[in-house]
Amino acid sequence: MKPSRASIWVEVVLALSLITIITIVLNAGVFWLILKRGEEERRTDLAVALIDGMAAQLEVAARSSEGVGGLRPAEVLEAYTDSSIAFDELFIITANNRPVCVAAGSAPEVLDAGLRVALFGRKSDARVQGSVWGNRSVQVTAPVTVRGVSSAALRATLPLAAPSVYGSPSGFTLAHTTSTGVLIAVFGFSLFRRRLIRPIAAVREGTRRIADGEFGHQVEVDAAREFQALCDALNTMSTDLEQFRGRAAEQVEDLRQANIELQETQSALVRSERLAGVGRLAAGLAHEVGNPLSAVLGYLEFLEQSPGDPDLQSDLLGRSRLELERIHRIIRALLDDARKDSSGVEVLQAAEVAREAIELVRHVPRMRGVAFRLEMAEGDLETDVRIERDKLHQVLINLLLNAGDASAQQQARSAVLEIRSLEDQVSIRCIDNGPGFSEQAFERATEPFFTTKEPGKGTGLGLAISARVIEAAGGTLGLSNAPEGGACVDLLLPRVSAS
Template sequence: MRFPFYSLKTGILTHLAFLIISAMLLINVVMIKFSEKDLIQAKIDAGRLLLHVLEKKVEYSIIHMNKNLANLDSAPIFRREITQLLQKGHFSEALIVNKEGVKVLSTGSWGQAEKEALSMSREAVATRKGAFDFYGSTWGIIWLAHERVNVTAPIFAQGRIIGAATICAHLGPVYQALRKSEKIILIYIFLNTIVLVLFGIYLLSRTVVKPIYALLQITDEFKDGEPFPQLAEPPRNEIGQLFRSLNMMLKRLEENKKELKSHISSLEKANEEIKKAQSEIIRSEKLASVGRLATGVAHEIGNPIGIILGYLDLIKKDGLTQEEKSDFLNRIESEIIRINDIIRQLLDFSRLTSGEQKETSVHKLILDLIDMLKPQPMMAGIQVQTVLEATKDTVWADPDQLRQVFLNIVMNAADAMEGDEGSDDVSAKVLTIESPVMDDSMELRFTDTGSGIPEQELGHIFDPFYTTKEPGKGTGLGLSVCYRILEGLGGTIRAESTVGKGTTIIIDLPLYHQIDKKNYHP
């Protein structure tokens, strides 16, 4: 879509008109100044000629009419002739002095300017040379200019200087004549500008605008995946070069696009493989945890099964009352329910996760996990203290993955306290789980009373395959899996430890109401 006020043709038209008008006006200013100078010089030359005629008249009057310069002011015919000469030459005032510099004749209304004329006349007598000078200021053609010009010359009679004469011409009529001609010149400038602009637009449209519009139309109609169309006759100038360069650029872009698509495809494939590998690592670590829990479950359900078998033997004996049989059956049912709960908890943990994120209560996950781990032999002698004070504990996460994170941390804490010398003292083995009150996030702190981790090893505990356990007791992937899962949820995990006192694992998770669930990619 072309906007007429911002189109290329409008821009060329505006700039071309501005340049032509500016050039013509500048030329006009120069021509006016030259014309003004020539007219003023002609006025000065006319004044010199008029002074020469005046000199001859004075000389004639002195020689042939027996008059001297002092009594010319009393000769009305001479005064009238001088006035007529001034009018014909377009001069307004005249002043004559004798050789002593005394004024003998003055015509016209000199006013205050008579002193200037008198000074010039006396100087002409002294130097025996003519001169001219400008006085006053008035509005000229385009700026202030001189108001009048005085022309002076010495008067000679029979080769002797007898005085000097000064005449004055006002330059206003010169400026007025130039202003009248200036109006006509401006009209011609306007007409010439129109003709030149139209002719320039015609030429530039053929050589610049039309090829650019054609190129613009082709680019607008160009569709992705199609070859760039060729112009019927590309011009042999910069426009044609631009078109060829654009064509080459689009070809390179198409090649780069294909190469980029290939790279993207390979990266997507690699990303899928990485995700699959991460899922396998998480699953293998989960299976390792399930295997370890299964060992404890097998030990835990052994006692209820032995009790059930004992009750069944008693029921087989004769002599039992119906009330006793009912009591034994109720006890068997209670033990079976206990076994069912233990197996269900293990199955719930070991099932494959859907990966679906949803609103998850962190406190409920922790309490359910502690309940599941109570019968495990690894937790024997360990006192679990939960200080869950956070008023907001809802996060957006996959609850199965979050449960695995908590399980790995608790199992590591249990392993750290397994070899404590003070194992006979129940208070020596304490696992504290805290969630302090926070406004902008959810913080969890798992603190054990184990042997602690040396400072030089603390920075490596989240690395894959890093472990301090004996061979066969750990894969080295537990905390690394925790790190990856929490990172995918937008959270963090870090550790603080003091050798001989224990270790604290700190988890930070964003609360559900503060995050956009679309940004989660666990």
């Protein structure tokens, strides 16, 4: 699950508030420093003017043997300390570092830079001391000259008061930050709500409607160029989706109609194929039954014309009986093939049924001289299949009889049944040493009434019925030619586990 995030309005407000507060605080600090610097310069100028006036008074007092108005240097300095002016330091010192008069503070033990400038450079020196945010003071040193010779220096240090704007620095910063923040919040809220939040909300609502399937919906916003470009892209996508949905609906309708037509065509083809199969079956049945019937009719007509010959009558009746039995076999085979009764299905050993079929075929008169063999891998006993015993027996007999007939022209006639147990199937292969299947036989061998035998020696139903039986049992019947020569018929039936 994704973590919950604040809305864009909250994030924008927080970011802008942080930037605004930092900017306001820095602005207030800079503004305070400017005010403080101006106040310090003004008070420094006042301090320099005051010290210059004191130095002038001291020089006049020094030139008078009895002082100016009876005042001595100490009395001049004390007059200033008794006034409302606060001094951190106020003293007179000579070039050999001897204090002449100390009215406030204490004289240094070593001459500093300001005293050296006043004593030896004969110039006034003003310095501001202290930290930027702490207490600061201005230190002014002026030379006291008697008859053009610098003999002493006057040092006065006055504290610098902070600017009186909004009281203390913290109060000024708080007042400035609060007032500026309120103004920015009021105008910023209105501006961002109109130019950012409302367009984003409109785009979000339009996207939701399009996602809900309202294709073709257009989003209109009065905002910056980037939002206009975003809305144009969204509107183009919505229009394209609407057109695509229309085309998709048309294609679905076309596919539905095509499917209906395909089903109708398929049904027509199935009916045509069934009719064609019935026609081929009827034609083959007419051919196979018509020939014996024509022969029987001819025999009967001949009997009518020769009524007094017992031997001829016996011969013609025997021939007629054979032809009628042939017709009976054909009809019986068709009826057995059409019967769907599966009540005799059972699990049986394919090898056992194969042995029975071989023993039965060996006694057929036309199969004398054919070497029938059953081949199995040693220890390959899992040949259980689920099928009707009589039908599998009949299939194997048909294959063995076809194999024996196919090898009739060979000096050493042979027919082999190979049974193998595969992973989940049982393979039964019948191989003969005849000429093999022709191309036409490959295509039509399983069609009813197709035979390569001479007329009267085959009905053409053996492989057709065998294929139907094997397919009904869930297996397959395949045809091939063995590499060493001869026809090969492969039966694959599902293997039933012994458990």
